[in-house]
Amino acid sequence: MENNKGMTISIKGLTKAFAGVKALDNVNLDIVAGKVHGLIGANGAGKSTLIKILAGVYQPDYGEILIDGNPVQILNPGVADSLGLSFIHQELNMVPDFNVIENIMLGLKKERKFGLLDWKATANKIIPVLVQVGFNKSPFTPIKEVSVAEQWLVAIAKALYKDVKLIAMDEPTAALSESEVERLFSIIQDLSRRGIGVIYVSHRLDEVIKICDEITVFKDGLLTLHEKTANLTKVEIITAIAGRKVEEFEHINFNYEKGEVLLDVKNLYDENKIKGVSFSLKKGEVLGLAGLVGSGRTELIMTLFGARKRKAGTIIFDGKEFTPNHPKDAVIRGIALVPENRREEGLITNKTLNFNINLPALSVLRNIKSLPFISMKKSSSITTKAIDKFMIKTNGVNSPILNLSGGNQQKVVIGKWLECNPKLIIMDEPTQGVDVGARAEIYKLIRSMSKEGISFLIVSSDVEELPILCDRVIVMANGQFTGELQSCAISKEEILHLSYAEPVQQYIYEQGRQ
Amino acid sequence: MNKSISKNESRRRFFRFIGKFGTIVFLLIMITFFSIMKPRAFATVRNLLNVLNQSSLLIIIACGLTAVVIIGDFDMSVAITASFSGVLVTGLMVKQNLPIWFAIICTIAICALCGMINGLIVTKLRVSSVIATIGTGGIIFGLNYAYTSGSPIVTGIPKGFLNMTLIRLFGKIPINIIYMAVIVFILWIILNRTELGQRIQAVGGNSVATKLSGINVDSIKITSYIFSSVCGGITGILLSSVIGSGNSTAADSYLMNSFAAIFLGSATLKDGEFHILGTLIGVIIINIGFNGLAIFGMSNYVQYIFQGAILVCAVALSSISRIYANK
Numbered sequence A: 001m002e003n004n005k006g007m008t009i010s011i012k013g014l015t016k017a018f019a020g021v022k023a024l025d026n027v028n029l030d031i032v033a034g035k036v037h038g039l040i041g042a043n044g045a046g047k048s049t050l051i052k053i054l055a056g057v058y059q060p061d062y063g064e065i066l067i068d069g070n071p072v073q074i075l076n077p078g079v080a081d082s083l084g085l086s087f088i089h090q091e092l093n094m095v096p097d098f099n100v101i102e103n104i105m106l107g108l109k110k111e112r113k114f115g116l117l118d119w120k121a122t123a124n125k126i127i128p129v130l131v132q133v134g135f136n137k138s139p140f141t142p143i144k145e146v147s148v149a150e151q152w153l154v155a156i157a158k159a160l161y162k163d164v165k166l167i168a169m170d171e172p173t174a175a176l177s178e179s180e181v182e183r184l185f186s187i188i189q190d191l192s193r194r195g196i197g198v199i200y201v202s203h204r205l206d207e208v209i210k211i212c213d214e215i216t217v218f219k220d221g222l223l224t225l226h227e228k229t230a231n232l233t234k235v236e237i238i239t240a241i242a243g244r245k246v247e248e249f250e251h252i253n254f255n256y257e258k259g260e261v262l263l264d265v266k267n268l269y270d271e272n273k274i275k276g277v278s279f280s281l282k283k284g285e286v287l288g289l290a291g292l293v294g295s296g297r298t299e300l301i302m303t304l305f306g307a308r309k310r311k312a313g314t315i316i317f318d319g320k321e322f323t324p325n326h327p328k329d330a331v332i333r334g335i336a337l338v339p340e341n342r343r344e345e346g347l348i349t350n351k352t353l354n355f356n357i358n359l360p361a362l363s364v365l366r367n368i369k370s371l372p373f374i375s376m377k378k379s380s381s382i383t384t385k386a387i388d389k390f391m392i393k394t395n396g397v398n399s400p401i402l403n404l405s406g407g408n409q410q411k412v413v414i415g416k417w418l419e420c421n422p423k424l425i426i427m428d429e430p431t432q433g434v435d436v437g438a439r440a441e442i443y444k445l446i447r448s449m450s451k452e453g454i455s456f457l458i459v460s461s462d463v464e465e466l467p468i469l470c471d472r473v474i475v476m477a478n479g480q481f482t483g484e485l486q487s488c489a490i491s492k493e494e495i496l497h498l499s500y501a502e503p504v505q506q507y508i509y510e511q512g513r514q
Numbered sequence B: 001m002n003k004s005i006s007k008n009e010s011r012r013r014f015f016r017f018i019g020k021f022g023t024i025v026f027l028l029i030m031i032t033f034f035s036i037m038k039p040r041a042f043a044t045v046r047n048l049l050n051v052l053n054q055s056s057l058l059i060i061i062a063c064g065l066t067a068v069v070i071i072g073d074f075d076m077s078v079a080i081t082a083s084f085s086g087v088l089v090t091g092l093m094v095k096q097n098l099p100i101w102f103a104i105i106c107t108i109a110i111c112a113l114c115g116m117i118n119g120l121i122v123t124k125l126r127v128s129s130v131i132a133t134i135g136t137g138g139i140i141f142g143l144n145y146a147y148t149s150g151s152p153i154v155t156g157i158p159k160g161f162l163n164m165t166l167i168r169l170f171g172k173i174p175i176n177i178i179y180m181a182v183i184v185f186i187l188w189i190i191l192n193r194t195e196l197g198q199r200i201q202a203v204g205g206n207s208v209a210t211k212l213s214g215i216n217v218d219s220i221k222i223t224s225y226i227f228s229s230v231c232g233g234i235t236g237i238l239l240s241s242v243i244g245s246g247n248s249t250a251a252d253s254y255l256m257n258s259f260a261a262i263f264l265g266s267a268t269l270k271d272g273e274f275h276i277l278g279t280l281i282g283v284i285i286i287n288i289g290f291n292g293l294a295i296f297g298m299s300n301y302v303q304y305i306f307q308g309a310i311l312v313c314a315v316a317l318s319s320i321s322r323i324y325a326n327k
Helices: A047-054 A075-082 A100-105 A119-132 A148-161 A180-193 A204-211 A234-244 A296-302 A327-333 A342-346 A353-358 A375-389 A407-416 A436-451 A465-469 A492-499 A505-513 B001-038 B044-070 B079-092 B100-124 B131-147 B161-162 B175-193 B195-205 B207-212 B217-243 B253-268 B276-295 B299-327
Strands: A008-018 A019-030 A038-040 A061-068 A070-072 A085-088 A166-170 A197-201 A213-220 A222-228 A261-269 A274-282 A286-291 A310-317 A335-338 A423-428 A455-459 A472-477 A480-486
Touching: A008 A047, A019 A047, A019 A061, A019 A197, A019 A222, A019 B175, A038 A047, A038 A180, A038 A204, A038 A234, A047 A085, A047 A166, A047 A197, A070 A286, A075 A085, A075 A436, A085 A148, A085 A480, A100 A119, A100 A148, A148 A180, A166 B161, A166 B217, A180 A197, A180 A204, A204 A234, A204 A492, A213 A234, A213 A296, A222 A234, A234 A436, A234 B276, A261 A296, A261 A455, A274 A310, A274 A455, A286 A436, A286 A465, A286 A492, A296 A423, A296 A455, A327 A335, A335 A407, A353 A375, A353 A407, A353 B195, A375 A407, A407 A436, A436 A455, A436 A465, A465 A492, A472 A492, A480 A492, B001 B276, B001 B299, B044 B079, B044 B175, B044 B195, B044 B217, B044 B253, B079 B131, B079 B161, B079 B217, B100 B131, B100 B217, B175 B195, B175 B217, B175 B276, B195 B207, B195 B217, B207 B217, B253 B276, B253 B299
Parallel strands: A038 A197, A038 A213, A085 A166, A166 A197, A286 A455, A286 A472, A335 A423, A423 A455
Antiparallel strands: A008 A019, A008 A061, A061 A070, A213 A222, A261 A274, A261 A310, A472 A480
C-alpha cells in the first residue's frame, strides 16, 4: 500500500442502451489512481450505469475498458474484484447480526487453525486496517450497534483489506451528519494520498467540490464536463448538470405570522427518542426541522403522523384535539407524509405511476358514491392532472414507477396526496437523491402550495436547503429543541451551531407563542 | 455500432416476451401436440368441458388462496379448511338435520371465521403466516376428526345437495364450470376494480408504504385470509356434493396443486406478480397436462412428475428471462 503504483483506468467509446434509450453514449474518460474523481449528474444521466459496467453488473454494447493500457473485459463482479476495483453502494448490504470482523470477511478467505475458523488470527490481520480508517470500536461489535458512518468505515476497511486499487462510493454522505462527513473526507484524502483511486458519486455539489480533484458531469448519457475542480465554479457545474441555467432561489419572507395556528404541539414525549417537544405551526407556513441524524427529527414527525407511539403530550390540529394512533388517523384529518426513503416507505415499487398516485385517495375514484368500485377512467385523469401540476416526466400514466428518475419518483410521493386535500404536508429529506433540476422544481411546488394555505413541516439534513425553503427553522438535538430561527436569521452556520447546543426547550416554546 | 444495439434490443424483447407469454406458448404447444396425436380422444368439446369441470374446484380454492399470496403471505390451512367444510356441510345436514341452504351458509360462515382467526394471528400476534396457518390447520384437522370421529359421512345426504353439482346447463355444460366462472369473476372484480383490491395489491407491493399512505394494513390482510378460507370452504362444499360424502381428508391434495397453479400463474402475463387470471391459467395448464398424459395412458406418477417439472421450469424460465430482459 505504501508504493505509488497508480493504476489508470481508461474508458474508450463506452456505449450502453436500455430499451433503445442510450444510458451512456460514446463516453471517453481516464480515471487515475491517487486522485478523487467526482462523478455527478442528474438521476438517469448515466453515472450509475458507468459504475455498474465497471463493477461487471452490465456489459457495454460498444467500447472498451483499459487498465494501464491493457484491455479488460469485466464479465461479472468477480472479475472486477480480482482487478482491484471495489464498490461501496449507498445501501451497505451488511449482515446486521454479524460483527465487524465477520462482515469484513464475508466472502473472503479466513484464517484457519486445525481446519476450523480462527477468528482471533483473522482479527489480528484486520485490526490494523480498522485502525487505519479510524474505526475505534471493538471489532467484535455487531454491525447493527454501529452507526451508519462507522459502517462506511468498515466498508472502506474491507476494500483496503482486499488491497484495492480503486474504490467507487455511491452517495456516501447521504445518511451522515456534518461531523461524520468531515471524518469520512479525511479518510478519503488519506486513501488518495496512498495512491488509491476514489470515484465519488454524489448529488451534494458542495461536498463534491470540496473533496474531489477532478469532476466529471454526465447529462443524458453524454459526458458534458471533465475538468480539474480548481478550474470550475459551482455555477458552471450546475449548468453542466442541468443543461440549462437553474434559477437560484432567494428567500422570500411570508407573512405567516398573521395566519392562524394549524398545529399546536405541547410537551410531546415518545418512548425514548422525543423528550418534551413543544411547537406550533401556522397555516401556510413552511417550518424546517433541523438537527443531526439521530436527534429525533424523524421520530418526531412519525409520532405526529401516528406511525410511532406517543407517551405523553397533547396535539391540537385544526382547532381540535388530535390523537393519532395509526397513519390513517392523520390522513383523515388532512396530514400527508413524504417519507425519507421513497422506495421503502413511499412507493409501491412493483406498480405503475397511476397506481401509486391514486393509492391514498381511492374513494375519489368511485363512479357511484355508495359503492366501492373504482373507475379506471377517473384514476387516469387524476394521474394526468398530477403529471401536469408536478411536471412529472414519464412515458404515460401506466409506466412502471421504477422507470421514473429519482426526482420524478419524489414528485409522485408528493403528488399522490393531492386528492386528499392535505392541510399539512410533512416531508422527511424531500430532496435526498434528487438531482439539481428536479430539486428546484420541488422547491417551487412547496412554495406555491404553501401560498394556497398548505402548511409544511420539513426535516432536512441539507443545511443549504433550509435557509432558502423555510420561513422558520427549529433545531433539534437529543430529542429536544435547542433553538429556533426566524426567516432572515436562518443560516447554515446558525443551524449547525444549534445542532450541537444544549436543549433550552421551554424557553423556545414560550418565545414561539408570542 | 447500431447493429450491436439492435441485436441486444431484439434479444431483450425476446426474453421479455418469453417472461410474460412463455407459459401460454407452452399451453398452446401442449394443446396442439395432444390434438394432433390424439384427435379423437383429446380434441373434443366433451373432453375440453371435462378438463374444465375437473379444474373448477381447484380454480376456486387456488384463486382464493391467490389473495393471500398477493399480500406476500401463505395460507397452509386452506386445503384442510376445505376438507373440514365438506365434512361440516354434510354433517350439519345429516346429523343436525339443517336444511341444505342453511347448512351451506353456516359452513361458509365458519370458514370465514377460520380465515379471520388466521388473519388475526398473523397481524395481531405477529406470527409468520406459514407457522400460523400450519398451526390453525392442525387445529382445524383435529376439530374435523372430533366432529366425525374420523369416519366419513356417506348416508342420509339429501338428494338436492348431490344434484347441486350434477346439473348440466343446456344439457351440456357442467354447472361447476358456471360456479367457478362466477366466483373467479367476482374475485377478479374485487382485486382489480375495487378499493379493497387496490389496497390488497398495495400491501403485497410494499406494506410499509401502504401503511404510511393511511391504509389499515392489518384489516386488509385479515380480509385476504377470509377470502382464502371462504373459497376453500366453497370448494369443500362442492367437492362433498361431487363425491357424495363428507370425507375428512377429501380436499387435502388441493394445497400443493393450488400453490403450483399460483406460481405458474405468476409467470404468466405479468412479471412475477400473482394474479387471478394467472392462477386460472396455471390450473388449466396443470390439468390439460394431466388429461393429455392420461389419454396417452401414462400412470399417475408420471402426471405428478410432469406437474413438478413444469412448475419449476416455468418459474425458472420467467425469472431468468426477467434478468436477461434487463441486462
